[in-house]
Amino acid sequence: MNKYIIGNWKMNKSLSEISPFVKTLKKLGKNQKNMSVCVPSVMLTEISKQAKGLFEVGAQNCHYAKKGAFTGEVSAEMIKETGASLVLIGHSERRHYFDESNEFIAKKVKEAQTVGLKVILCVGETLEEKPKFKSVIKKQVIESLSAINNINNIVIAYEPVWAIGTGKVATTSDIAKAHSYIKEIVKAKFGEDVSVLYGGSVNSKISAEILALSEVDGVLVGGASLDATEFVKIAESRG
Numbered sequence: 001m002n003k004y005i006i007g008n009w010k011m012n013k014s015l016s017e018i019s020p021f022v023k024t025l026k027k028l029g030k031n032q033k034n035m036s037v038c039v040p041s042v043m044l045t046e047i048s049k050q051a052k053g054l055f056e057v058g059a060q061n062c063h064y065a066k067k068g069a070f071t072g073e074v075s076a077e078m079i080k081e082t083g084a085s086l087v088l089i090g091h092s093e094r095r096h097y098f099d100e101s102n103e104f105i106a107k108k109v110k111e112a113q114t115v116g117l118k119v120i121l122c123v124g125e126t127l128e129e130k131p132k133f134k135s136v137i138k139k140q141v142i143e144s145l146s147a148i149n150n151i152n153n154i155v156i157a158y159e160p161v162w163a164i165g166t167g168k169v170a171t172t173s174d175i176a177k178a179h180s181y182i183k184e185i186v187k188a189k190f191g192e193d194v195s196v197l198y199g200g201s202v203n204s205k206i207s208a209e210i211l212a213l214s215e216v217d218g219v220l221v222g223g224a225s226l227d228a229t230e231f232v233k234i235a236e237s238r239g
């Protein structure tokens with residue numbers, strides 16, 4: 001299986017930038033299997049149309065309810081309707097800037113799984129929490145997955161908060177340790193193997209080394225996914 005290469009545009013780009021991005025990927029990208037880009041929700045329909053058959057598209061958040069009085073929110077079903085097939089849930093920026101709790105995240109994971117979206121559940125410790133990262137990660141994983149009975153369509157992204165957007169990357173031995181630990185936790189709870197992605201300042205200079213680790217099933221790429229050429233280079237570094 002090709003390892004996952006998932007981009008996260010965060011709150012960047014505009015509708016007019018979709019077409020040049022997709023064109024570059026079409027020209028350069030020979031290796032698009034398991035490649036996706038998570039974009040602002042207002043861009044989902046357009047990029048899904050343009051990316052059809054080339055790469056998959058995802059949202060960066062969803063609400064847990066099917067519908068209702070939740071001004072400004074978007075449901076998992078609405079995301080699916082746009083043609084998107086995955087959703088990031090519990091990204092550290094959502095946890096920290098919007099106070100999302102594991103309990104709240106767990107409800108979203110359940111709803112996204114129910115409608116058939118692939119869930120990329122993000123977990124990771126802050127710099128202060130680094131000495132006790134195991135207990136922090138265990139709590140995030142167990143509590144965020146507490147509303148579901150199986151891990152169909154669930155992928156976990158390990159993103160140490162101190163590595164996101166900082167240019168600091170975890171060492172390969174720290175990544176391997178954290179990923180093995182996450183896989184152990186999920187296996188003990190669900191009896192199944194889960195894919196774990198690494199995220200945090202990944203670029204094409206370091207991606208090959210990270211992707212070569214057997215504990216790493218892919219990467220979640222923020223800043224470097226904004227540049228289509230760089231993003232393709234990361235995908236090609238899968239070997």
Ligand code: PGA
Nearest residue numbers: 164165200201221222223
């Ligand atoms: P970064 O972001 O690659 O810019 O560090 C990763 C992420 O937030 O998913």
